[in-house]
């Protein structure tokens with residue numbers, strides 16, 4: 272029976288959250304899509320949806336179905352995981368999904384905290400920073416699907432919900448668990464459905480986690496989950512455990528990149544000097560079949576001891592040009608379909624260790640490969656673990672690392688395969 276039931280709005284976000292919980296001593300399994308059978312045994316079950324950019328009604332429907340499955344399995348607390356950069360549009364989907372979960376759980380209130388200080392995401396006076404820059408000046412204002420042009424999360428969340436949004440400021444969180452708990456209770460009693468909660472350091476996140484021990488619903492990034500294993504441990508529900516090691520796999524290694532974030536563009540720039548690299552020019556050839564044929568021709572003879580890198584990623588001007596030609600969603604779907612097809616071809620040719628860069632891209636790849644669940648293994652960089660995925664026709668499975676576009680050091684695509 273899971274202690275914590277989690278609903279993640281994309282696949283990289285789900286592994287990020289699972290990674291945090293495993294490091295905190297909880298066993299964690301990531302299930303792909305709304306569960307249609309019994310849930311695996313684990314302290315935390317993370318249902319990974321592709322609901323971040325889905326139509327609102329679909330995101331709400333799938334999130335509620337996931338919530339029901341987790342509650343039916345006995346989960347004591349529900350966690351709604353979204354991006355540490357609060358990726359969403361004025362239509363949603365953070366607000367509408369959170370509203371539906373608040374109602375389903377009869378919670379009346381939920382905290383909202385995307386902070387992830389280890390990766391530079393902090394919240395101060397309700398404003399989200401990425402490193403030293405406001406969210407709206409961090410590069411996220413150019414995201415292909417969810418451009419973030421306002422850093423004030425009280426306003427951003429407020430535009431996505433009919434509930435009122437308050438703030439628990441830094442000064443309160445710094446005063447500790449009891450003050451933070453009281454501030455959230457006061458906001459709930461004064462009719463706020465949400466509180467953006469400031470957090471600048473991991474110590475703040477631990478305080479918030481402890482203060483929310485009795486909340487039926489927590490919403491946020493993986494950072495705010497830091498404090499949750501201790502709550503279950505304090506309640507005598509969580510035995511001491513070691514983080515799981517994964518059984519080794521033998522085969523080729525590859526990286527597929529569909530993220531256009533600054534971090535991923537930098538990682539591609541670094542890796543192209545070290546790894547056999549194919550950069551697809553989607554603007555010149557906006558045709559999934561033709562792009563896949565290019566990749567298949569290229570990879571013959573390239574798969575050997577070295578990992579290979581295939582990227583569709585492009586800088587903002589090229590992304591904008593493709594979107595102007597095809598429309599935003601069609602442009603994203605074209606690239607996702609292309610990379611998913613290439614992933615299937617790589618696996619068919621013996622790739623058994625695969626890094627995928629980009630949340631939507633990871634969703635498309637994992638769906639195409641028919642992966643149903645992921646066991647979480649060792650961390651490569653903060654927020655990105657290796658995972659073990661069973662394939663439908665190969666029980667020994669493959670190792671997959673689903674990298675959030677924004678995460679990882681510059682040498683991530685090499686470092687992933689060290690050791």
Ligand SMILES: Nc1ncnc2c1ncn2[C@@H]1O[C@H](COP(=O)(O)OP(=O)(O)O)[C@@H](O)[C@H]1O
Nearest residue numbers: 415530532583585603606607629630631632676
């Ligand atoms: N060259 C390109 N032009 C337009 N869109 C692209 C290009 N390359 C990738 N994309 C799309 O950009 C989106 C990136 O989102 P995602 O994979 O979630 O990355 P991130 O993790 O950075 O958010 C995907 O839909 C992807 O298909």
Ligand SMILES: O=C(O)[C@@H](O)C(=O)COP(=O)(O)O
Nearest residue numbers: 283284287354355630675676
């Ligand atoms: O919280 C985060 O930043 C990540 O866990 C996450 O959600 C990643 O999403 P993408 O940037 O779309 O990969």
